[in-house]
Amino acid sequence: MSSAAPALPADTRRFRAAREADWRRLEEIVARAERRSVRALEDEELLALPILYRGALSSLSVARETSLDLELVTYLEGLCTRAYFFVYGVRSSPGKRLGAFFARDWPGAVRSLWKETLVALLLTLVGALSGYLLVSGNPGWYDSFVPPDLASGRDFSASTASLRDTLYHDQGAQGLGFFATYLFTHNSQVSVLCFALGFAFGVPTALLLVHNGTMLGAILALFASRGLGPEMGGWLIIHGSTEFFAIILAGAAGLRIGWAVIFPGEETRLASATRAGRSAALVMGGVVVMLLVAGLLEGIGRQLIVNDLMRYGVGLTMLALWLVYFYLPRRSRDPSRG
């Protein structure tokens, strides 16, 4: 380098030369941790990480005040940001997180939604009752409640014998697995929609819940009119206790968000919606699991168990299990968590 009149103040260049090795080391460590996990780092690197991070932060402060090199400043900003999320991100293993979710977080979140759950249950019941009464009074309503592709032949034009037939061997032993999968994915999508629509002040969620109820009521009315009511109950309850519970919980989660948007209380509307959204999300994570169980019960359990009493037994047992799991008061292991 020529000694004649340095183009840059010596300070700036020395500043960069003295620290560049540290920055590059930090960059290398962070990149490796991002690619794989923190466990890919050596002990010595783990110890060096916070020190290098703080060094980079102080370089950033200095560079911002004294250097006009845009590339240098943006590089340091990017590096510090990436390192920040590493140093201050508290992590636990995925297994532990999953354990905590099922042991504490999910039932807790469901319990905190009890009011909305009652409202969602009520909406479903109102829908079912009105569907039942309307269709019993005038079978013409049936078609407007139950879409034809879902009814697949179960309508008022069908004979009693063929209706009875659908209750006991509707799919045949083949294709059970596929049927279960189809039901699971379909129901999950509906419940996710039910949840997401809560943002629109909860109105579409409530409509979906009532609609779901009317469908149930209409089908019950059809079978009751042929004297197949109790048998239909068995056909429904074996998976329905789990499935309807899950859909009601998804609706409750949506309603909670809608409620928080309309009535934020002391908080700002945004903060209130955010808080409601996060607790509702925990519920939704579990709802998918419940629907998986329901899909298995519907697709496989119902086809293999054709005894009405057994069907009622399984359905009610599942309901009892869910209720105990969610609502049984339990002692928190760590009292400081409250």
Next chain:
Amino acid sequence: MAEYAAVNRRALIGKRRTLVTPEGVDLGLRLADGGQRVGAFLLDLLIMFVALIALTLLLVFIVSAFGLRGLETGAIVWLLGFFLLRNFYFILMEMGPRAATFGKRAIGIRVIARSGERLTADRVIVRNMTREIEFYLPLSFLFYNLSDGSGGGLTALAGTLWTLLFVLFPWFNKDRLRIGDLLAGTWVVNAPNRKLGADALLRERSESDAQFTEAQLDVYGIYELQTLEEVLRHDDGKTIATVAATIRHKIGSTDDRPDRDFLVAYYDATRARMERNLLFGKRREDKFDRGGTIRP
């Protein structure tokens, strides 16, 4: 012109969001703009689409290998794969250490919690489950519209308009929040994986430095200097010629070196002078900044 530059600068500052680390340094995060968000999302869609094609090929393969007996297994795999892809691709990717899907990584953006805390699983789940109403619902309304034609046309139109509300939501708030971001308390910021190039501009410095007068060096401010830096780094012949001509004209220079050499020399000399001024507390934001004015 002065107003234009001020507006430009304010737009840059408007995208900055404060995140003060416990060490007391503001990271000055830059929000991802609409184009980056859409770009990342389109990339992700493309990836999902390709994965779906692969899944379908797998189904065809299973059926052709095992005949109809394989159909059920194949169909289960396909349906579950589709479900997982649609719902969990985004969630699992954003729960990872980089908090970004492949598309976001390619664009150089990531998701963070607005409060600056750790990005927890519940936040990621909310922000991605609302995608159902922001993307899939409008899409299904659109298809309904197209396939249905006359019948429920008006209903479908109303539905499409209603869902447009969700789609366009990010363009109507200054933080570019989706509804999912709003509910989850997150936002998307730039976190480019930048490499620090060797100090290329410095090494290319020509030997003869001192041929600019002080008046010539004082024409521009920091904003112009950094724009010049970007021009030099992009190294596009045409732009360099234009910029060099403009600067030569502006400072009244008769320098007849090649354009790029001239610009590098001018950049170095100006930057050296400005950095020296910085140490004396003189900071000139742009060429209109005559000192004593309030910084934006």
